[in-house]
Amino acid sequence: KSFKALIQDDPWCTNMMFRYNKAEKPVSVKIIDFQNIKLSSPFVEFVTFLSMSANLEVRQTNLNDLYQIYCDSLNTNLTKLGCSERLSIEELKTEITYLYPITLFVICMLPIVLSDSVLNVEEFAGVKYTSESVKDSSFYKTFYTGSYFEMYYPQIFNVYEKQGFFDYMLEKLGK
Structure with missing residues (x-):
């Protein structure tokens, strides 16, 4: 099956307004910022949103529940x-697995997106990194070290490992 929908193409919490009931439970959501709207798979939007916005507890214990609610x-x-x-x-889970390369891209971008620091794009784009110099770069030190990265990244990757993420990627790479 091929589902297509108009998607917003920037699905994270800052582009959503949530309404809560008296018990502080979310009851509705409005999506804003449609500058990147396109016709594509709605599953791309769903996978990207979960990869960028789900907290660690949700990733560890509630992903299957969210898949069922979405379906x-x-x-x-x-x-x-x-x-x-x-x-x-089952079809939704197959689509999610098929989109693991997008998930990999998104989770590699998380430190940049969630950092308190601002990315200096000119510095990042203008440097020719070697394997030795990457770890010495201010880009690497700013976004891929520190408490957030060290505390959450191993746990995030552990969640994906349990889902078969890395096995799927290795299979696709012919390894």
Whole structure:
């Protein structure tokens, strides 16, 4: 199956406004910032959002629940729109696995996106790094060392390892 939708193409919490009920539970969301809108797989948006925005607890314990909620919500909305297509949870998980290369890109960008520091693009783009000089660069020291990276990255990669992420990537690379 090939699902296509208009996607916002920048799915993270700063581009969403959440409404909460009296019990502080989110009850609705509005997406903003549509400058990159395009027709693409809605699963790309979903995978990117989870990779960028899910906290560690969600990654460790609730991903399958979120997959099921997403699948159920998608099917409910397809019914409301009069569409006969449906997506099974197995098909969704297959799509998520297929999108692991995008997930890898997103999780490698997390330190830059979530850093308190601002990326100096000119410095980053203008340097020809060698394997020896990368670790000495201010870019590397700013974004890929420190407490956030050392505390969360091993745990984030552990979650993906348990899902078979690295086995899939090695298989795709013919290793």
